[in-house]
Amino acid sequence: MSLYLKNARFIDWQSLKIQSANIKVDEGVSGGISFVDSIPSTGGSDSSVRVIDCKGKFVTKAFGCGHHHIYSTLARGMPAPKKIPMNFQEILTYVWWHVDKCLDKDMIEASALASALYCAKNGITFIIDHHASPFNIEGSLTTIADAFDKVGVSHLLCYELSDRDGEGPREAGLAEHERFLAGGGQGHVGLHASFTVGDDLLKRSVELAQKHGTGLHIHVAEDKADQVACLKDHNTRVVKRLHEAGGLSLPQTILGHCIHLDDEEKEIIRSTEAWVVQNTESNLNNNVGLANYNEISEKIMLGTDGMHCDMLRSAKATFLSGQPVEGTGFDTAYARFRNVHRYIAECGFKGDTDNNLVVLDYDSPTELTDDNFLGHFVYGINSSHVETVVAQGKVIVEDRVLKTADEAEILDYARQMGNKLWAEMKK
Ligand SMILES: [Zn+2]
16 A cells, blocks of 8 residues: 655655655565655555645654553543552552553453553654553553554553562563563663662563663662662662663663652763653652753653653643743753654664654744744643554544544543552452
8 A cells, every 4th residue: 555645745854954854664574655746546456555735734754652551541530549649659659550550451451452542542653651550461562563553653662560469460570571672672671760770680581681682771860769768778879770780781671750850860871871751740649859850961852651641741841840940941842752762763762753654734923944843832832733644654533533443442441440450459
């Protein structure tokens, strides 16, 4: 199937230059695009050609999410926890570690499908996920991969390894990574955070990542408590500990949050190839503080931390909440929003080439020109403007409707599984 987007106003996501174009979109995991003068006729019996008339709408590169948790999808509106959490540790104990322990295979599938549905409709065609379901680990990464594939979004997955639930979940988590990565799955070796990961698990995780040519994906100093525990248990700070274990020498490594770092830790990150992912709304939600990422590295990308499935929203939060902390400019917010593509390309992961596109039905009261895209990006363009989404050269969303699966069916299944999860949580 050859796909053509005719009468587009194409915004080059790197140069931000705009041109009127007819775009030929190649299909496939490594496909590209080209600008063509003429569009083939679709009047005959040739079903191998598909033409979408963009009618002058904007077309640009689709979006990616640098840090997501599909496991939180069914938490929206759930009953209040048994104890109202008063700090970050209690948020984990009474909220997220209660949710994830109750997840079964069907709930994981429903979470992944619904999350992928929302991501796709918001223009996200590549998701980097960090999963936890301590009592249903085996096969969980494949369940998520299959759901993402069904919707049509590319992915980079991992399981959140930890010692928090003892030997059984720890060993099952390591085995799940081995099974998934050895089977050709694209992923990281995931770890929860330093304070729930013992030295033996950290060592084995780094070895597993090295074996499969990938990196770690771990929450780092999200709250001060992570540093306090590291100093108490290991007599060092979190980034130093991870670096000494070899975790930062892997160029694919992603460090989530990095809120509470000292100057030496920032210097260590700068001296390595590791990436940092910023999740501003989650940090505000958990009241753990905000970081000045300019001081840490220029390899900063953005995530949702499972709060929602909307990277344009994450970018706006980065801009607004960054004002008092680091004076974030339009250009910095946009660069961090787009850095996920740089990360994927530099690390050699697949599924994010130029044939991932969004058509934006953006009807602005002011002109969008070659010179003012960033102002429109921060103050104007939002996910409600995402009309059509092309992933790996295939149309997965058209006129704001998912084309690869039945939306109503996915959401009905998610609601059923949500009720089941909430009932489990009450037991
Ligand atoms: Zn997270």
